[in-house]
Amino acid sequence: EGGDATRKMMADPFSLGGFVPDRDRHGVKFCNVEYGTGNVSIKMRAEDLDANISKVTEDKHLGLWRGPYVYSYFDTRMVRRSNMLFADMGNCPYGRNLNFMEYYLLPTE
Numbered sequence: 635e636g637g638d639a640t641r642k643m644m645a646d647p648f649s650l651g652g653f654v655p656d657r658d659r660h661g662v663k664f665c666n667v668e669y670g671t672g673n674v675s676i677k678m679r680a681e682d683l684d685a686n687i688s689k690v691t692e693d694k695h696l697g698l699w700r701g702p703y704v705y706s707y708f709d710t711r712m713v714r715r716s717n718m719l720f721a722d723m724g725n726c727p728y729g730r731n732l733n734f735m736e737y738y739l740l741p742t743e
Contacts, residue, residue: 647682652714681733684710690740700737709736 636644643649666675680686687710690701713734721727 652718
């Protein structure tokens with residue numbers, strides 16, 4: 635039985651770790667500051683949001699239509715965690731600005 639805490643964790647693309655920070659040109663992380671409380675949380679990059687892999691879109695560069703893939707929500711989290719572990723244990727991550735998204739290729743007709 636999942637409560638609000640479980641739902642919140644399942645909705646977090648970085649629930650297994652592997653955060654890739656968004657940095658400005660001075661190397662400072664972008665963050666969100668909650669008005670009135672002063673609580674600071676790291677701002678997620680737009681390309682890491684689940685909204686990008688949850689809808690049917692057209693890739694104009696490749697001329698293809700793509701849709702949500704059932705396991706993409708799990709796979710993206712595992713790849714980010716692997717990137718974190720490679721960075722922590724072997725100092726050899728996939729990349730500093732890793733971006734992993736997985737789609738289902740839709741037929742043209």
